[in-house]
Amino acid sequence: MTTSSDQATNGIxxxxxxxxxxxxxxxxxxxxxxxxxxxxxxxxxAVTLTHGRVHWxxxxxxxxxxxxxxLGTTAGYHRMLTHQAFKAHAGVQYTLLILGxxxxxxxxxxxxxxxxxxHSHSDTDHDLHSPHTSRFMGRPFQSLLKCFxxxxxxxxxxxxxxxxxxxxxxxxxxxxRFVHKTCYFWLFGGLLAPLCFGWNAFVWAAMVRLFLNxxxxxxxxxxxxLWGRQPFKNTKDQSKNNALVGILAxxxxxxxxxxxxxxxxxxGLLPGQLDLTYAVICLLERCKLVSNVQRYALCLQCHDxxxxxxxxxxxxxxxxxxxxxxxxxx
Numbered sequence: 001m002t003t004s005s006d007q008a009t010n011g012i013x014x015x016x017x018x019x020x021x022x023x024x025x026x027x028x029x030x031x032x033x034x035x036x037x038x039x040x041x042x043x044x045x046a047v048t049l050t051h052g053r054v055h056w057x058x059x060x061x062x063x064x065x066x067x068x069x070x071l072g073t074t075a076g077y078h079r080m081l082t083h084q085a086f087k088a089h090a091g092v093q094y095t096l097l098i099l100g101x102x103x104x105x106x107x108x109x110x111x112x113x114x115x116x117x118x119h120s121h122s123d124t125d126h127d128l129h130s131p132h133t134s135r136f137m138g139r140p141f142q143s144l145l146k147c148f149x150x151x152x153x154x155x156x157x158x159x160x161x162x163x164x165x166x167x168x169x170x171x172x173x174x175x176x177r178f179v180h181k182t183c184y185f186w187l188f189g190g191l192l193a194p195l196c197f198g199w200n201a202f203v204w205a206a207m208v209r210l211f212l213n214x215x216x217x218x219x220x221x222x223x224x225x226l227w228g229r230q231p232f233k234n235t236k237d238q239s240k241n242n243a244l245v246g247i248l249a250x251x252x253x254x255x256x257x258x259x260x261x262x263x264x265x266x267x268g269l270l271p272g273q274l275d276l277t278y279a280v281i282c283l284l285e286r287c288k289l290v291s292n293v294q295r296y297a298l299c300l301q302c303h304d305x306x307x308x309x310x311x312x313x314x315x316x317x318x319x320x321x322x323x324x325x326x327x328x329x330x
């Protein structure tokens with residue numbers, strides 16, 4: 001869930017919709033409950049688990065379901081829709097975006113608009129979710145407040161994203177429009193379906209799963225702009241590669257790599273960087289369900305990263321710098 005419910009239900013606009021005080025309060029209350037309820041029931045689940053009152057299959061199901069639905073965010077909302085890192089069969093598009101809605105990410109269109117705004121203004125005062133703004137300067141515990149704001153607090157500020165023509169163009173797909181209109185149906189459907197299997201199923205497969213969906217995704221906004229390594233210094237922001245988030249978020253934690261080459265389908269660019277989302281994209285490519293997968297490789301001539309030819313393991317396309325140097329020499 002990357003934006004307020006009033007934004008998601010009032011269409012796609014470049015500014016925050018004008019709403020009455022009651023409607024605004026209800027929207028904020030709904031978001032508060034959507035964040036706090038999974039947290040409270042996750043604490044309850046942990047207590048019951050430590051007292052041996054829950055079968056081990058429930059936490060395993062929560063982790064598996066969280067991973068599957070998080071693919072909707074990582075592969076669907078993020079790499080496919082927002083950055084156009086690959087093209088997918090219509091059925092794959094709908095499936096990935098619906099999984100993202102089940103994961104609590106709200107409208108894929110608004111999510112993409114917010115994320116593109118983040119890339120345009122990363123770690124400036126205009127960034128929607130950055131722990132490096134001047135918003136809390138001079139206040140006690142300002143570092144903690146900035147981290148909290150980048151993780152959760154920004155959702156309650158209602159700060160509008162600047163929606164560019166490019167942002168509108170990349171999100172103008174039948175699948176995105178459909179899930180934009182029906183995202184809450186999928187969210188509540190994903191929460192209520194486990195009730196058919198009892199209370200413990202609801203707690204673990206719905207609420208604990210949603211808690212993991214939320215905080216693993218939001219950790220990329222907060223943790224990956226605070227702690228980790230930054231092999232690519234020319235991103236002009238504080239994005240970091242964080243190995244723990246890289247594993248938990250299915251490859252999204254290689255965040256400095258992503259800010260270096262945003263359209264790359266593979267975020268784990270460097271050796272040893274596990275990227276499960278990219279592995280799924282490659283599997284779908286083998287099944288002929290996705291195409292035009294955007295890949296980058298290190299050019300041995302200029303030591304920069306360039307787009308490669310089609311297919312896995314392809315060599316970089318002819319180095320543009322070498323070609324320019326050759327033409328100038330001639």
